[in-house]
Amino acid sequence: xxxxxxxxxxxxxxxxxxxxxxxxxxxxxxxxxxxxxxxxxxxxxxxxxxxxxxxxxxxxxxxxxxxxxxxxxxxxxxxxxxxxxxxxxxxxxxxxxxxxxxxxxxxxxxxxxxx
Numbered sequence: 486x487x488x489x490x491x492x493x494x495x496x497x498x499x500x501x502x503x504x505x506x507x508x509x510x511x512x513x514x515x516x517x518x519x520x521x522x523x524x525x526x527x528x529x530x531x532x533x534x535x536x537x538x539x540x541x542x543x544x545x546x547x548x549x550x551x552x553x554x555x556x557x558x559x560x561x562x563x564x565x566x567x568x569x570x571x572x573x574x575x576x577x578x579x580x581x582x583x584x585x586x587x588x589x590x591x592x593x594x595x596x597x598x599x600x
């Protein structure tokens with residue numbers, strides 16, 4: 486229903502952080518990777534929700550908001566599925582950053598020993 490709102494919130498926050506800390510520091514932290522993963526997922530989930538009629542271009546936009554019982558289910562979905570998706574994307578990004586850092590360090594050490 487609205488599980489994409491949790492990763493969307495994280496994507497907005499990380500985009501703001503990326504802009505605030507500057508390009509050089511953001512590149513060092515690989516925030517662009519995280520933002521690309523989050524925004525890509527949000528876009529795909531938004532399309533999927535539109536396709537299934539859960540997201541519409543008129544108020545209240547989320548069809549679950551028109552019924553109080555559905556709204557409670559929607560909030561539960563955001564707090565479970567949405568946060569879980571955002572956490573998995575973030576953990577994947579952390580692993581990617583750690584692996585790339587390790588590979589870069591090994592490459593640097595190898596180049597120094599062969600030179």
